[in-house]
Amino acid sequence: MHYYFAPMEGLTDSVFRRLHHQYFPGVDRYYMPFLSPTVHRSLSHKEERELPRADSVDFRAVPQILTKSPEDFLWAAQICRDRGYDEINLNVGCPSGTVVAKGKGSGMLRDLDSLDAFLEEVFRKTPLPVSVKTRLGLESPEEFPAILEIYNRYPIRELIVHPRVRKQFYNGDVDMEMFAYAVTHSNNPLCYNGNLFSLAQIHSLQTRFPQPLSVMIGRGLIADPGMLSGGTNIALLERFMNELLETYEADFGGSRNAMFRLKEHWSYLHTRFIGCERLWKRLRKTTDVSEFRAITAEIFHTLPLIEPKKVPAE
Ligand SMILES: Cc1cc2nc3c(=O)[nH]c(=O)nc-3n(C[C@H](O)[C@H](O)[C@H](O)COP(=O)(O)O)c2cc1C
Incomplete structure (x- = not known):
């Protein structure tokens, strides 16, 4: 099983990732909080700092992009490749009102034809393997089978599923039945994300889904930074x-x-x-x-x- 640190805007920046890895090893990949490309096609000073060359740190980190424009995504993917990264992640999960209103993040799940067209263009030209972090839908988990059908058309390096819908933000139950649906129906490798706060919970997930699976942990590792390295002393x-x-x-x-x-x-x-x-x-x-x-x-x-x-x- 691979363990990933979830991207968390305002929490898991470059300083945090470097120190966390130094003090509490055990995370296989750190997913970075999203970068949102602009029409200016340049990185701000802060974005430059947050996207150091991949070989400047001794752990794997994966940049994440929030956009609905394939051209902007491909531009960012090339920048990431030039900096030595070997994967780029697409954010299809952000629930924020302003993001969703622009059709980005989980807002991409509103119009599945557009999502399909976006992925088609991206996978035709991407210079890097692409992983996707997604929710089950906007309003209802019943939206997910149609969404998964679209993901299944593309060679996604890993599909990271946070089994909630947009309107739940980060609250309420995770839908394990729909995650089980993903396990049986996804053509792509899967990663589970959501409400893992202890090794015991990770263990019961493993018991329920013995097939190869990665897990991504966010709040659990902020609260218990040593969870994966023998406990937080x-x-x-x-x-x-x-x-x-x-x-x-x-x-x-x-x-x-x-x-x-x-x-x-x-x-x-x-x-x-x-x-x-x-x-x-x-x-x-x-x-x-x-x-x-x-x-x-x-x-x-x-x-x-x-x-x-x-x-x-x-
Ligand atoms: C403060 C905060 C910031 C977040 N920032 C991002 C982000 O930049 N990109 C992203 O894909 N998800 C982001 N998330 C969602 C987390 O990556 C993760 O999916 C969510 O917290 C559920 O996982 P958990 O229960 O292990 O925390 C954020 C969540 C929180 C609470």
Whole structure:
């Protein structure tokens, strides 16, 4: 089984990926938060920084593109190839209102003829293997069989399925029956993504689907960065979070933006500490970096971590 870190805008940027890999090895590929090509056909300073040469890091990362224009996708694919990447991912999952209104992300699932035409053009010319990250549909999982029929027409390197529909955003049940449908009907290799928060859950997915399958984990790995490397030890987690803060402080040229970035992480991380509600409330509210540091130190030094559920013995 391959393990992928999900792309998460505002969380899994280049700094995070490098440090996460250094502290907590065990992720086979890091999918990058989406890049959205513009008509200007150039990368901004930030995009340049977020798309380092593939060989400048010692782990595999996969760029993700959010667009409905095949020309823009192919332009971005060539840039990624020039930078040494060996795969490019298409975002057909983003549920954001503004993205969907433009027919991008999961908005591409509204008009299946256009999706088909997009893929036809992309697969005719792509300089790189293409993987696709998709939802089951916009409104109802019943949309998925027709969507899968389209994906089955193309040699997609890996179809990453987040078994929710757009209107659920990241909430509510994942539809495992429809994922099982994908397992039996997909012509392309599959990856499962959604609500995996422990090794025990990954294990039961493996038991239910013994065929070759990759898994992609997002929030679970933000909350438990060491989930795939033997568990998250508090001392290591503290060093990791401190180095993350210091690196952002140096990169952003200030502490406040670095602190706000880390608060995003803490919105998931705090759920793993027993009795953290009061300190999390203070952490969320503070605008003072020294207070932020003091509260996080108090969490690390006084609160126990929730023990993850044990993986059943074979
Ligand atoms: C804050 C946030 C940012 C995200 N950014 C992206 C993104 O840039 N591209 C993408 O395909 N999915 C993005 N996602 C979706 C995740 O990749 C993933 O599909 C989702 O969190 C479900 O997986 P999980 O339950 O393991 O977290 C984002 C999700 C969240 C919560």
